[in-house]
Amino acid sequence: MKALTFHGPRDIRYSEVPDPQLIDERAAVVRVTRASICGSDLHIYHGEGFSDDLGFCVGHEAVGVITEVGAAVDRRSVGDRVLIPASVGCTRCQACDEGRTSQCTSRSGATEKCYGLSTALQGSQAELVAVPDADRNTVIIPEGISDDAAVVMTDATATAWYRARRARIAPGESVAVIGLGPIGQTAVQHARLMGAAEVFGIDPVPERRRMAAVQGARVVDAEDPVAQVREWTGGQGAHAAIEAVGADATIEMAQRLVRRTGRVSVVGVNQNKRYSFHMERAQVKELEFAIGLCSVQFELPTLLELTRAGRLDPEVVITHRLPLSEGPAAYTCLDTKSWGPSLVDSSSFAVRLLPSSQAETE
Incomplete structure (x- = not known):
């Protein structure tokens, strides 16, 4: 074959x-x-x-x-x-x-x-x-x-649902999705289905942002996505972030994007055994951090x-x-x-x- x-x-x-x-x-x-x-x-x-x-x-x-x-x-x-x-x-x-x-x-x-x-x-x-x-x-x-x-x-769809579910999205909340590949695109759908009032889509590729916009995301087209999301949320940040890239930088961004008592759900594959987790920030902000592999x-x-x-x-x-x-x-x-x-x-x-x-x- x-x-x-x-x-x-x-x-x-x-x-x-x-x-x-x-x-x-x-x-x-x-x-x-x-x-x-x-x-x-x-x-x-x-x-x-x-x-x-x-x-x-x-x-x-x-x-x-x-x-x-x-x-x-x-x-x-x-x-x-x-x-x-x-x-x-x-x-x-x-x-x-x-x-x-x-x-x-x-x-x-x-x-x-x-x-x-x-x-x-x-x-x-x-x-x-x-x-x-x-x-x-x-x-x-x-x-x-x-x-x-x-x-x-x-x-893709199962993994996105798993991550959205573990982000515990509640009706009326704001959600940031980092990485708008197939998992991120479907995560936008899932967040909206779970009742998110607003979904922010973050990705450097213009076509991906356009596709996410069609599905109802408010796309971030700014050099500093964290500052943009904070501006849109009255300085607070999103209630939850779904990270669908797996890079150290985007996992870090997800933690900065959410407000106090916010929730970060990581779906991107990261093989860095020495990733430096900012424990003080997570503790001060009372963050919830979820990561794992989807059981499809x-x-x-x-x-x-x-x-x-x-x-x-x-x-x-x-x-x-x-x-x-x-x-x-x-x-x-x-x-x-x-x-x-x-x-x-x-x-x-x-x-x-x-x-x-x-x-x-x-």
């Missing part, structure tokens, strides 16, 4: 790799119909990955149709249309039984809890993907929800219902539809935030990759 594979910093290739096989009797194989690139994939692209492995398939956001199931799979069948949550759990521990797959006690380390980080669990930017513990790690896509909406829910399976029932009912629109973040063969170019363009001449649109941040066989028909 064809897949996107990692061969070193800024070296993603469209490669021929062996078809995946059933991992064990609890596994399934899914033919991918949609895959997308997450901002976290850029960490791998930059060489800031979670292992030293090379040649593995990348990607952890995909939907498709089950083509094969193991003998011990009880709740899935060949032909089922499913989304594949980015978080990977087991079917045996108590945490996974509650849907909290990020806390799985049977799987150790990031490379076993997410696709496409190493050879331990091959990624889903491919024509086929092997799914372990398929009863837990595939979710039936309800009628009326498109593949495009479903692929965004495999990670736990969030999905709510999101599927909200999407089915038309309250959420996950697929609005998709700006490009490309064949899998253009995956390497998509990585480069996402990294540089500029599209090459062969790609007409210039909004530069969300991509839906189509397996080669399907791209020929769309």
